[in-house]
Amino acid sequence: MRNLIQHCLIQKEHFFQWPTSQFTEQPTLRPAAVLLPLVERPQGITVILTRRTEHLQNHGGQICFPGGTYDATQDENPIATALRETMEEIGLPPESVEVAGFLESFQTGTGFLIVPVVGFVKPDFKLQLDPFEVAEAFEVPLDFVFNPDNHQQRVIVVHNVKRSYYQFNYEHWMIWGATAGILINFYQRLSNKKITASEIGNSLSLR
Known part of the structure; x- marks a missing residue:
């Protein structure tokens, strides 16, 4: 699987610097990056997710990947953003993450353009959650994520416009929105449903 x-x-050698041309062309978008921390367990690979604290203004109480917005004073590229925010939120140091590459960027309805960075984490880590931002952290098996039977598609009406989104229900957690969308993109990439030369080219054109 690895x-x-x-x-x-x-692949990593194609990652782009901040800011990208897409942010210049759409200045209302806020650049952000998240880490998909893949844990190599004996029983299979899992991905670490977090539940944000309820009081946060953006996506409070929702399930998400560790990550956050680009900081021009600290971050050279999306990998730097993802690793810095992961350390701040769940206490996973950058040296514990073996970055493997990234997925295509994901635009949210709340004005963020997210670059998903994928990295492998050895299972002997110990997390230290930031209690202000993170209510809890947990792991979801990739076997669950990659099972199409667990992919639920929903429709919501926002300002009289219908929008569809994906949702996973894992144990007592509801995973939806951008997090579920990124997981679906991950599944589709690995199942070879979306890998085309033009699609990869569009992703890399953000440099």
């Missing part, structure tokens, strides 16, 4: 994941990702 080799397949590494083969299907957009």
Whole structure:
């Protein structure tokens, strides 16, 4: 599974610097990056997710990846953003993460353009959650994420406009919105449903 994941990702040597041309063309978008921390457990690979605290203004109480917005004073590229925010939120140091590559960027309805960075984490880590931002952290098996039977598609009406989104229900957690969308993109990339030359080219054109 590890080799397949590494083969299907957009590779590290192609990552772009901040800011990208897409942010220049759409200045209302806020650049952000998240980490998909993949844990190599004996029983299979899992991904670490967090639940944000309820009081946060953006996506409070929702399930998400560790990550956050670009900081021009600290971050050279999306990898730097993802690793810095992951350290701040869940206490996972950058040296514990082996970055493998990234997925295509994901635009949210709340005005963020997210670059998902994928990295492998050895299972002997210990997390230290920031209680202001993170209510809890947990792991979801990739076998669950990659099972199409668990992919639920929903429709919501926002300002009289219908919008569809994906949702996963894992144990007592509801995973939806951008997090579920990024997981679906991950699944589709590995299952070879969306890998085309033009699609990869569009992702890399953000440099």
